[in-house]
Amino acid sequence: MGIILEPHVSEDTLERYAMGLLPPPEAARLEEHLLGCHLCQDRLQETDDFIQAFRIAAPRVAEEERLRPQTKPGEWLRAALSGLFAWRPLPVAGALAAIALAVFLAMPDSQRIHPVQTRVLDLRAIRSDASAIARVSDQLTLRLDLEGLQPESGYRVEIAASNGRIVWSGEGKLEGPMLAVSPGTFDEPGFYWVRIVNARQQGSLLREYALEIRN
Amino acid sequence: MTSVRNDVGDAESNSQSMSTPETPSVPDGSQWRVLVERIQSGDNSAMEELYSLFSRGIRFYLCRQLGPQELDDKVHDTFLIVVQAIQRGDLREPERLMGFIRTVVRRQVAAFIDNAVHSRREQMDLETGVSIADNRQNPEQNAIIEQQAGIMKEVLDDISSRDREILTRFYLHEQPQEQICQEMNLSETQFRLLKSRAKARFGELGRKKLNRKSLNKLSMRNTAGS
Incomplete structure (x- = not known):
């Protein structure tokens, strides 16, 4: 059962509420x-x-687009190698590839180069009791x-x-x-606690969220 | 069937057509008063009526804020607090019953969060750095979220990079509509149309691909009908 409450909420208002952008008096009426x-x-x-699906999918699509090669895959590499290794290209290229792979695998994960990506993460009030992942x-x-x-009057994070x-x-x-x-980038993967503390009352804890950083 | 005018945000003009036949009429201010008086006098049918009117809404709010864990208990606790407060006479303006229930529910959310924070902190104090609670989403929730993200990816793959940028600016970077329209040379109508098309496509693909509803809806339905 439910109640008829008219007029219903507009799409824009619902969106702004879902995104946490609705001013408190309007949010109260909507709630x-x-x-x-x-x-x-x-x-x-x-x-x-x-919105949740968009916030997961959009960065993936952007990343795929960024990584998409402008020429056909391997075309530039083949052209470069054919000039350099006109003689016996396969063994030499194979050896180089093996060396590069060995160096990469031996390298600590923290030293591997990751593309830097700007990301906005919403930490909701322990919604679903889940940690956010970055x-x-x-x-x-x-x-x-x-x-x-x-x-x-004063929050500190x-x-x-x-x-x-x-x-x-x-x-x-x-x-x-x-x-x-x-906070910018994190150096180490792992679990972190993001805390809101009262800046005035000797940093008393007001809220805490879980954040997981992965490689 | 009566209805109440309740000015919420910028209302849609065609909203009347969205009413469903099974939706009961809402009591007006004086009827709220009668309902409250019946509850205060211990009338069980009045409590049932209150429960049937608001349990789904309370469940929805709690689930949205706190997730589906122990939802039945939380709804029960909240409803109990509302009824007890009404019986004690804490509700001084019965015609503001909905506002009163909202306040109770919000306080409950804050209390549940505080409890969770403190119990986690106590756990941390006991075993600092030794064990971390596994508070990730469960596999079913993850699967649903991933499915929805996959559908959204299809939607985004099908639209131009310019349209993607417009949606990204709005939904990801939360830029104001006015700024986006100005910088991307868009009219307000074009902007709304782009959003509604993307939503319609997402909904359409979702209906085709997802055989089951999200966990939240499922958990809401289980007890909404009971």
């Missing part, structure tokens, strides 16, 4: 409407699904959900490694109901 309106609940769920090569901007927190060591700290920038910080 009251959502409590009783099944139709708008379903529409918001679809909007959430769309890569060591990502130039990270984190947006922390302040939903449910009492308004504070700390990022702690799994051994408790603080690896980054700084002031956040309020973007609607989100707090944005840009």
